[in-house]
Amino acid sequence: MALSQLGPFSATELLLASAIFCLVFWVVRAWQPRIPKGLRSPPGPWGWPLLGHVLTLGKNPHLVLSRLSQRYGDVMQIRIGSTPVLVLSGLDTIRQALVRQGDDFKGRPDLYSSTLVFDGQSMTFNPDSGPVWAARRRLAQNALNAFSTASDPASPSSCYLEEHVSKEAEALLTRLQALMAGAGCFDPYIQVVESVANVIGAMCFGRHFPQSSEEMLSLVKNSHEFVETASSGNPVDFFPILRYLPNPTLQRFKTFNQRFLRFLQKTVQEHYQDFDKNSVQDITGALFKHRENSSRAGGGIIPQERIVNLINDIFGAGFDTITTAISWSLMYLVTNPKIQKKIQEELDTVVGRARRPRLSDRPQLPYMEAFILETFRHSSFLPFTIPHSTVRDTTLNGFYIPKERCVFINQWQVNHDERLWGDPFEFRPERLLTANGTAINRTLSEKVMLFGMGKRRCIGEVLAKWEVFLFLAILLQQLEFSVPPGMKVDLTPIYGLTMKHARCEHVQARLRFPIK
Ligand code: HEM
Numbered sequence: 001m002a003l004s005q006l007g008p009f010s011a012t013e014l015l016l017a018s019a020i021f022c023l024v025f026w027v028v029r030a031w032q033p034r035i036p037k038g039l040r041s042p043p044g045p046w047g048w049p050l051l052g053h054v055l056t057l058g059k060n061p062h063l064v065l066s067r068l069s070q071r072y073g074d075v076m077q078i079r080i081g082s083t084p085v086l087v088l089s090g091l092d093t094i095r096q097a098l099v100r101q102g103d104d105f106k107g108r109p110d111l112y113s114s115t116l117v118f119d120g121q122s123m124t125f126n127p128d129s130g131p132v133w134a135a136r137r138r139l140a141q142n143a144l145n146a147f148s149t150a151s152d153p154a155s156p157s158s159c160y161l162e163e164h165v166s167k168e169a170e171a172l173l174t175r176l177q178a179l180m181a182g183a184g185c186f187d188p189y190i191q192v193v194e195s196v197a198n199v200i201g202a203m204c205f206g207r208h209f210p211q212s213s214e215e216m217l218s219l220v221k222n223s224h225e226f227v228e229t230a231s232s233g234n235p236v237d238f239f240p241i242l243r244y245l246p247n248p249t250l251q252r253f254k255t256f257n258q259r260f261l262r263f264l265q266k267t268v269q270e271h272y273q274d275f276d277k278n279s280v281q282d283i284t285g286a287l288f289k290h291r292e293n294s295s296r297a298g299g300g301i302i303p304q305e306r307i308v309n310l311i312n313d314i315f316g317a318g319f320d321t322i323t324t325a326i327s328w329s330l331m332y333l334v335t336n337p338k339i340q341k342k343i344q345e346e347l348d349t350v351v352g353r354a355r356r357p358r359l360s361d362r363p364q365l366p367y368m369e370a371f372i373l374e375t376f377r378h379s380s381f382l383p384f385t386i387p388h389s390t391v392r393d394t395t396l397n398g399f400y401i402p403k404e405r406c407v408f409i410n411q412w413q414v415n416h417d418e419r420l421w422g423d424p425f426e427f428r429p430e431r432l433l434t435a436n437g438t439a440i441n442r443t444l445s446e447k448v449m450l451f452g453m454g455k456r457r458c459i460g461e462v463l464a465k466w467e468v469f470l471f472l473a474i475l476l477q478q479l480e481f482s483v484p485p486g487m488k489v490d491l492t493p494i495y496g497l498t499m500k501h502a503r504c505e506h507v508q509a510r511l512r513f514p515i516k
Contacts, residue, residue: 035400036400039395039398039399039400040398040399040400041077041399041400042072042073042075042076042077042086042396042399042401043072043073043076043077044068044072044076044077044078044079044087045068045071045072045078047078047079050081050082051081052078052079052080052081052082052083052238053078053079053080054080054081054233054235054238054239056078057078057080057233059495060495061232061233061383061384061408061495062380062383062384062410062412062413062495063412065078065087065089065408065410065413066089066410066412066413066416068087069087069089069090069410069413073397074088074089074090074092074093074094074397075088075093075396075397075399076089080233080235080237080238081235081238081239082238083238083406084405084406085233085405085406085407085408086390086401086405086406086407086408087407087408087410088396088407088408088409088410089410089413089414089417090413090414090417091414091417091420091447091449093396093397094409094414094449094453095453096396096397097396097407097409097454098388098409098452098453098454098455098456098457099453099454101394101396102454102455103391103455104390104391104392104394104401105388105389105390105391105394105407105454105455106129106388106391106454106455106456107127107129107388107389107390107391107404108125108126108127108128108129108386108387108388108389109127109387109388109389109404109406109407110127110389111125111237111387111406112236112237112240112243113125113229113230113234113236113237113253114126114127116253116254116257117230117257118257118260118261118309118312118313118316119261121306121309121312122312122313122316123136123137123140123306123310123313124313124316124317124386125230125386127389129389129391131301132301132302132303132306135300135301135302136302136306136307136310137459139287139290139302139307139310140310140313140314140459141459142286143283143286143287143290143310143314144203144283144314144459144460144463146283146286147160147203147204147281147282147283147286148160148161148203148463149161149462149463149466158358158359158360159359160203161199161203161359161463161466161467161470162358162359162470164198164199164202164203165199165467165470165471165474166356166358166470166474168195168196168198168199168471169195169470169471169474169475170474171195171198172191172192172194172195172471172475173474173475173478173479175191176191176479176509177509177511179191180508180509180510184508185484185505185506185507185508186505186507186508186509187503187504187505187507188326188327188330188331188481188504188507189323189327189500189503190221192323192326192327192330192471193220193221193223193319193320193323194212194217194220194221195471196318196319196322196323196326196467196471197216197217197220197319197323198211199318199322199467200314200315200318200319200322201216201315201319202282203282203283203318204282204283204284204311204314204315204318205267205268205271205282205283205284206271206281206282206284206285208267208270208271208282208284209267210267215259215263216263219256219259219260219263220319220320220323222256223256223319223320223323223498224494224496224500225252225253225255225256226253226256226257226260226316226320226497227320227496227497227498227500228249228252228253228496229249229250229252229253230253230496230497231384231495231496231497232383232384232386232387232408232497233408236250260312260316261312264311264312264315268284268308268311271284271285271288272288275288277289277292283311283314284308284311287307287308287310287311288308290307291304291307291308294307314460317458317460318460318463320498321382321460321464321498322464322467322468324381324498324499324500325372325375325376325381325464325468326468326471326472327500327501328375328379328381328501329371329372329375329468329472330481330507331489331491331501331504332371332374332375332378332379332427332491333476333481334481334482334483334489334507335483335489335491336427337482339371339427339429340476340480340481342367343367343368343371343472343476344476344477344480344512346365346366346367346368347365347368347473347476347477350364350365351365351473351477353477353513356474356477357470357473357474357477358470359466359469359470361473362466362469365469365473366433366437366438366439366440367429367433367437368469368472368473368476369432369440369469370429370430370431370432370433370440370445371429372465372468372469372472373429373432373440373445373448374427374428374429374431374432376415376448376450377415377421377424377448377450378415378424378425378427379493379499379501380411380412380415380416380450380493380499381450381493381498381499381500382411382450382451382497382498382499383410383411383412383493383495383499384408384409384410384411384412385409385411385452385456386452386456386497387406387407387408388406388407388408388409388456389404389405389406389407390402390403390404390405390407391403391404409452411449411450411452414447414449415448415449415450420447431444432444432445432448451464477512478511478512478513479509479510479511479512480509480510480512481507481508481509482507482508482509482510483504483506483507483508484506484508487506489501489504490502490504
């Protein structure tokens with residue numbers, strides 16, 4: 001057969017096809033990072049061209065990636081669209097990356113959804129992880145501590161947090177009893193979010209926080225519009241075309257962010273009208289003062305306009321997370337009445353009924369603390385940390401990880417790792433106590449992972465743990481929570497940045513003893 005006539009194709013056509021194939025092959029090879037000798041790329045499952053693993057992730061990426069990690073290991077690589085994503089599982093591997101190699105893994109990827117959060121100026125979501133981010137984080141942490149866990153000289157409470165939570169928990173008790181006397185049941189999420197927003201609102205803005213304004217309530221009651229889009233693995237971050245097609249969830253996210261930013265800017269402006277640098281009483285005041293001082297000193301490292309807007313990160317992180325924690329706790333209580341009884345017996349013994357629980361009671365209430373930790377572990381309502389990114393080429397467990405690699409940290413996997421917990425799907429607060437049941441087993445409790453770790457670890461962790469404790473202690477001292485007999489409670493988490501349970505409007509609360 002003549003070379004110039006091979007079947008239906010001419011020699012020129014075949015040559016052209018081979019040239020294109022070689023070119024594509026060369027481009028793909030050139031795109032892939034060169035792997036230094038002796039190292040390997042992390043393993044991972046085969047992915048579809050163009051789509052990668054987006055369909056595999058489905059509606060519950062935390063479950064799918066936990067399952068895949070059993071096969072491919074703690075350092076695994078997937079692809080979403082054309083973007084490679086490193087997925088880390090296993091407590092030791094995550095600790096190695098975020099703590100021991102914290103400087104390598106402290107970045108944030110440049111995701112489309114992050115550009116929509118607070119006009120792209122968020123300290124939490126913005127890709128900046130350099131000296132400006134570090135200084136903003138330090139400033140936010142100091143201002144937060146000063147008006148939450150530090151003591152308020154003008155109050156008999158042990159700290160600002162205790163003062164605000166005690167007041168709000170009291171108001172919540174009254175509201176829940178009124179609802180019981182009226183409708184006879186309530187949706188705990190809606191009730192709790194108002195109280196928690198008032199606590200962080202008071203710490204951020206003092207008396208300038210518009211406590212029961214319609215706009216504030218409508219925003220905090222609709223935070224699902226934020227968390228459903230700001231979740232790890234959202235296709236909109238990996239397939240640019242999805243930003244231009246009709247997308248109601250994305251539209252809700254954009255509108256929510258705009259309204260939220262407008263609300264916070266207005267509150268900050270009103271606060272500034274009567275700001276007195278000699279009498280700073282809240283976090284915004286502390287940030288105003290820092291801005292004034294740094295402008296007088298000729299400008300610090302943080303640009304002026306990025307000081308006060310730190311309040312957005314603090315308020316934003318401070319209401320949804322804690323509400324979700326308390327709401328999950330109430331769901332576990334109504335589905336585990338024996339556990340609720342045990343917590344109340346402990347409260348009756350340690351605190352009694354003549355006074356309200358205080359933060360100083362916490363060390364004497366280990367069962368209560370074990371219950372909260374087990375709620376964190378079992379629900380794992382923050383299944384992944386906020387996505388990380390590598391800031392330079394690095395290695396992990398012998399695998400090569402190039403700079404700017406998007407990294408998902410699977411907290412849900414750590415909290416359900418059979419090697420750590422034996423029976424991870426059982427809800428058993430006792431597992432977090434010492435053998436004689438009288439104290440928290442610190443070695444094990446440190447393995448519950450919900451606040452991240454290392455350079456990006458949550459700055460509100462202590463405040464969050466104390467606040468959840470005090471709200472629950474005050475509520476459970478007075479009220480017994482339940483659902484009507486035979487009522488099914490759906491505890492399936494709904495995937496998002498924070499995972500909620502399905503709303504339950506039938507929770508009831510019975511007064512345990514008359515309030516004096
Ligand atoms: C139960 C409640 C909370 C949970 C479970 C939680 C969890 C987390 C997690 C997982 C991260 C990301 C860590 C990472 O990316 O590696 C984070 C970051 C953060 N959290 Fe929290 N958080 C809670 C409450 C709070 C509160 C009350 C505040 C402030 C009032 C707060 C402020 C922040 C901030 C500002 C960041 C960003 C830190 C950074 O990017 O450097 N959080 N939190």
